[in-house]
Every structure is written in C-alpha cells, then in structure tokens.
Amino acid sequence: MPGSASRRSLLAVALAAAAGTAAAGAAPASASVPEPGAAAGEAARAAAGTVANRFWSTYADWRSGAAEGTRAVSGHRPGLELDAPLGRTAYTDPHTGLTSSWEYARWTSPVHTPAVPATEVIASWNARTPAGTWLQVELSGTYTDGTETPWFVMGRWASGDSDIRRTSVDDQTDGRGTVWTDTFAVDDPASGLRLAAYRLRLTLYRRPGTALTPLVWRIGAMASDVPDRFTVPASAPGLARELTVPRYSQNTHVGQYPEYDNGGEAWCSPTSSQMIVEYWGRRPSAAELAWVDPAFADPQVCHAARHTYDHQYRGCGNWPFNAAYAAAYPDLNAVVTRLRSLADLETLIGAGVPVITSQSFRQEELTGAGYGTSGHLMTVIGFTADGDVIANDPASPDNESVRRVYLRREWENIWLRTKRYNASGKVASGTGGVCYLYFPDRPTPAQRKALQAVGVL
Incomplete structure (x- = not known):
C-alpha cells in the first residue's frame, strides 16, 4: 500500500461535505526540449490567476518585517536569528507531557495581499534548528469582507526530536476558516468568502541562558x-526529457520503525x-545514520521518515515538514506550492528540476499503478516522447521497479483535479496540483528562469 488514508485526506472529505459539494537502470536524459504545444499553453493560460506565492528570503525581506528580539543576518x-529574547515562556509538549522553559523572540512579516484571494494557504519554511532550539510558524489574515482571523499555528518545528516533538496543531477554527494539519482553508468557498491578505509570524525558541539560535533563511x-x-x-x-534521480521504494521498509506511521508502508513522502x-x-x-539498524537497506529513508514525522498528524506526510527536512541540508531550498498545469511541470523538468507531486486515485484511474490511494x-x-509522465513511484515492490511510466491524460487529471469519487463512490477532494519543489541555493540560469516562471523565485 502507498499509505493508508491520511488524516488530511479524511478531513478534506469532511470539508468538501461542509461546503455542500455534490455530485530497470536509469534511463539516459534526452536533449529534446520542444516548445509546449498550443493546447498545453491554453491550459496554462486558463489556470493563470489561481496560485500566488510569496516567500521572504532576502536581507531586505528580513528587515522589512516587525522584529521583536530577532535580527537579520546578511551574507550569501x-x-x-534570535538576538535579544523578549522573555521566557513555558511550553508543555502535548506528546510527552513535559513542560520546559524557553527564551523566545518574534518576527512578523508585512501584510501581504496576494494576487489570488485565497480559499487555501499553505506556509513553508527553511531553517536550521540546532539542538536546544525550535520554531513556530503562525498565520493570520483578513477575509474579503474585512473581518480578521486569529493567529493560527501552521507548525511547530525542530529538525531533531530531542527538545520538542515536531507537531501540527488540531482544532483551530474561527468558524469561517480552519487549519487542516498544514493547510488553512476557507470553510465554505461556495459562499464567495476568500482570504484577501495575510501575515506570517515566526517565533524562535532556545534554551534559557544559552547563545543558541535557530537560523531561518526562507519563509x-x-x-x-x-x-x-x-x-x-x-x-x-x-x-521529452528524463532526469537521472535515485530510486527508493518505501516498501523496502515495511515493518521498520513502526513508531513513525506504521513503518515504510506509509513513507511515500519522506x-x-x-x-x-x-x-x-x-x-x-554516517554519524547521522548511526541510530538506524545496520541490517536495514537505504537507512537514509528511515532517517527521512523520522525527521519528517508529525506527532499530531501521526504521519510523515506533513507537506511543509518535508520541505523543512530537505532544506536542512547545506544550500538547499524547499517550498510547498501548487503548479497550474503540466506545462509548468514540463518547464521545471526541462531545466533539470524534478518535482514531488501529491495525488489520490482509485486503482482503475491510473493504468499500471496497481493500487488506489x-x-x-x-x-x-x-x-516520454509521447508526453507520458515518467515518475519514481515509491509505492513499488523494490528499488529496481520504482521507475514507472504513466499515461499523460490519466496522470494529469488525478494530479490537477480538486474533486474525485473515492472507492465508495462518495465525493472526496483532490490536491489540485500540490507539489514540493527542492532546489539549490544557487540555481543555474535555466533553473532560476524556470522557478521564476512557476512563481517560486
């Protein structure tokens, strides 16, 4: 199985109902990069105006927000980072029951008005959190009718798990919008209500009396x-192009470390x-992998599962937690976004940027998958030359069988749709093009151009 029904997917079904919704070795890369076809261009234009990204990452960005005990750090x-703490606060970890004291400081972004008044907002961040530190990301906004949301917690993050248990926060709602694990969503999009503007608030924590600090370079x-x-x-x-990407099967790890979402059978995301x-x-x-049983193949996959695990969600599929894990590696950036079309995806692949995509489907909807999810x-x-999608699908029996070719039309639809019928015939949600993008801090000119084209840089 590629993973059991996630809490996010189950809550999304409830959200849809509340809104009244009815009814063998690496292949060589090809140098062929033709211009997108007319139909692809038309589809991309039709989807324009549905997605808007805003990421703070420059020195000017960090100086533009409201700093309360934080300071901007220049350089490449x-x-x-945390400079002068505002004070101390006690935090009781809901997953351990332990209460600890922490010094803290805050940074609040300027109010941002996206080009797209939103039904959904997903935050993501890139940071280093040494042992003895962690961070919290919050979002607040203004609806199109002028009313304001409270501050919603979008994640409590530490790259390790010795200080706090990284976690999303359940049961956050103002009766008009709700946070579902890692996504803020308007409860009733059919009403016309949208989130017109938002701010992000970043709180940095450290052990009292130390000089430790998280360092955040993108939010x-x-x-x-x-x-x-x-x-x-x-x-x-x-x-027509194929990138040479390592192949790992989640099913190689079935039964390993069941404390992280029942082991490898649910590890598609990490x-x-x-x-x-x-x-x-x-x-x-090697030192970072020393905790993994040496009898296990591909211990780095176990490592990724442990370090993306959301203790509230009880799974490794928290989207921004995966991005934060990837960005913890030297000079890597990572964001969660939506792409609007396969033309966007082709733009990135053409520049050498692979994309992690999120989708759900019945077994008969994706020829050759052999499962539903x-x-x-x-x-x-x-x-491929015919336009079909080449994917490294971790829901494969072993590493050698990870490379799959899926029919373009089938794959396009299951990834980009927002509504679907599940195996019981009931209406459920689709992810609408959600993906993770990981890219180097210094991309090539072609990669930078492609990332700019999809609105990330």
Missing part, C-alpha cells in the same frame, strides 16, 4: 483559489523527499 544566504506561503473540478483540460506534450535530496547531491552523514506522493522525473 541571508537569514533571521512564505502559497495562496490559491483553484476551481472545483473533477476533470481538467487535456494538454498536448511539450517536452521516500520521495530523500530521492530529491540525493538528486541534488546531499545526504545524511487516498493520498500519495511520487517524484516526476521526466516525460
């Missing part, structure tokens, strides 16, 4: 208003993340 990778959010749709327009192939981390030439050190991550690594 500007960031934000931001993807705002979107993707229309409800069971199908999306078909696009014409625009690219397995996909590890593939792309290694594509960019990074991987955990309420939520699954895989890595798109290219397109």
Whole structure:
C-alpha cells in the first residue's frame, strides 16, 4: 500500500461535505526540449490567476518585517536569528507531557495581499534548528469582507526530536476558516468568502541562558483559489526529457520503525523527499545514520521518515515538514506550492528540476499503478516522447521497479483535479496540483528562469 488514508485526506472529505459539494537502470536524459504545444499553453493560460506565492528570503525581506528580539543576518544566504529574547515562556509538549522553559523572540512579516484571494494557504519554511532550539510558524489574515482571523499555528518545528516533538496543531477554527494539519482553508468557498491578505509570524525558541539560535533563511506561503473540478483540460506534450534521480521504494521498509506511521508502508513522502535530496547531491552523514539498524537497506529513508514525522498528524506526510527536512541540508531550498498545469511541470523538468507531486486515485484511474490511494506522493522525473509522465513511484515492490511510466491524460487529471469519487463512490477532494519543489541555493540560469516562471523565485 502507498499509505493508508491520511488524516488530511479524511478531513478534506469532511470539508468538501461542509461546503455542500455534490455530485530497470536509469534511463539516459534526452536533449529534446520542444516548445509546449498550443493546447498545453491554453491550459496554462486558463489556470493563470489561481496560485500566488510569496516567500521572504532576502536581507531586505528580513528587515522589512516587525522584529521583536530577532535580527537579520546578511551574507550569501541571508537569514533571521534570535538576538535579544523578549522573555521566557513555558511550553508543555502535548506528546510527552513535559513542560520546559524557553527564551523566545518574534518576527512578523508585512501584510501581504496576494494576487489570488485565497480559499487555501499553505506556509513553508527553511531553517536550521540546532539542538536546544525550535520554531513556530503562525498565520493570520483578513477575509474579503474585512473581518480578521486569529493567529493560527501552521507548525511547530525542530529538525531533531530531542527538545520538542515536531507537531501540527488540531482544532483551530474561527468558524469561517480552519487549519487542516498544514493547510488553512476557507470553510465554505461556495459562499464567495476568500482570504484577501495575510501575515506570517515566526517565533524562535532556545534554551534559557544559552547563545543558541535557530537560523531561518526562507519563509512564505502559497495562496490559491483553484476551481472545483473533477476533470481538467487535456494538454498536448511539450517536452521529452528524463532526469537521472535515485530510486527508493518505501516498501523496502515495511515493518521498520513502526513508531513513525506504521513503518515504510506509509513513507511515500519522506521516500520521495530523500530521492530529491540525493538528486541534488546531499545526504545524511554516517554519524547521522548511526541510530538506524545496520541490517536495514537505504537507512537514509528511515532517517527521512523520522525527521519528517508529525506527532499530531501521526504521519510523515506533513507537506511543509518535508520541505523543512530537505532544506536542512547545506544550500538547499524547499517550498510547498501548487503548479497550474503540466506545462509548468514540463518547464521545471526541462531545466533539470524534478518535482514531488501529491495525488489520490482509485486503482482503475491510473493504468499500471496497481493500487488506489487516498493520498500519495511520487517524484516526476521526466516525460516520454509521447508526453507520458515518467515518475519514481515509491509505492513499488523494490528499488529496481520504482521507475514507472504513466499515461499523460490519466496522470494529469488525478494530479490537477480538486474533486474525485473515492472507492465508495462518495465525493472526496483532490490536491489540485500540490507539489514540493527542492532546489539549490544557487540555481543555474535555466533553473532560476524556470522557478521564476512557476512563481517560486
């Protein structure tokens, strides 16, 4: 199985109901990079205006916010760190019951008005959190009718698990918008209500009396208003290229470390993340992997699962937690966003940037998959000459069988739709193009151009 029904997918079904919704070795890369076809271009234009990203990452960005005990750090990778604590606070970890004292400081972004008044907002961040430190990300906003939300916690993060248990926070709602694990969503999009503007608040914590500090070099959010749709327009192939990406199967790890979401059978997200981390030439050190049973193959996948695990969600599929894990490696950036079309995906693959995509489908909806899923991550690594999707699918029996080719039309629809019928015939949600993008701090000109084209840089 590629993973059991996630809490996010189950809550998304409830959200849809509340809104009244009805009804063998690495292949060589090809140098062929034709222009996108007319149909693909039309589909991309039709989807324009549905997604807007804003990420704070420059020295000017860090100086533009409201700093309360934090300071901007310059250099080739500007960031934000704790300078003079505002004071101390007690935090009781809901997953251990332990209460600890922490010094803290805060930074609040300027109010941002996205080009897309949003039905959903997903925050993500890139940071280093040494032992003895952690961080919290919050979001507040203003609805299109002028009313304001409270501050919603979008995640409590530490790269390790010795100080706090990294966690999302359940049961956050103002009766008009709700946080579902890692996503803020308007409860009733059909009413026309949208989030018109938002701010992010970053709180940095450290052990009292130390000089420790997290260092954050990117924080931001993807705002979107993707229309409800069971199908999306078909696009014409625009690219033939395949990237050489490491192949790992989550099923190699079935039964290993069941404390992290029942072991490898549910590790599609961290397995996909590890593939792309290694594509960019990074991987955990031998010392970092020393905790893994030496009898286990691909211990780095176990490592990724442990370090993406959300103790509230009880799974490794928290989207921004996976991005934060990837970005903890030297000079890597990572964001959670939505792409609007396969043309966007072709743009990235053409520049050498693989993409981790999120989708759900019944077994008969994706020829050759051999399974159905309420939520699954895989890595798109290219397109065939016919335009079909080449994916490293971790829901494979072993590493050798990870590379799959999926029919373009089927794959396009299951990834980009926002509504679907599940195996019981009931209406459920689709992810509407959600993906993770991991990329180097100093991308090539072609990579920078591609990332700019999809609104990330």
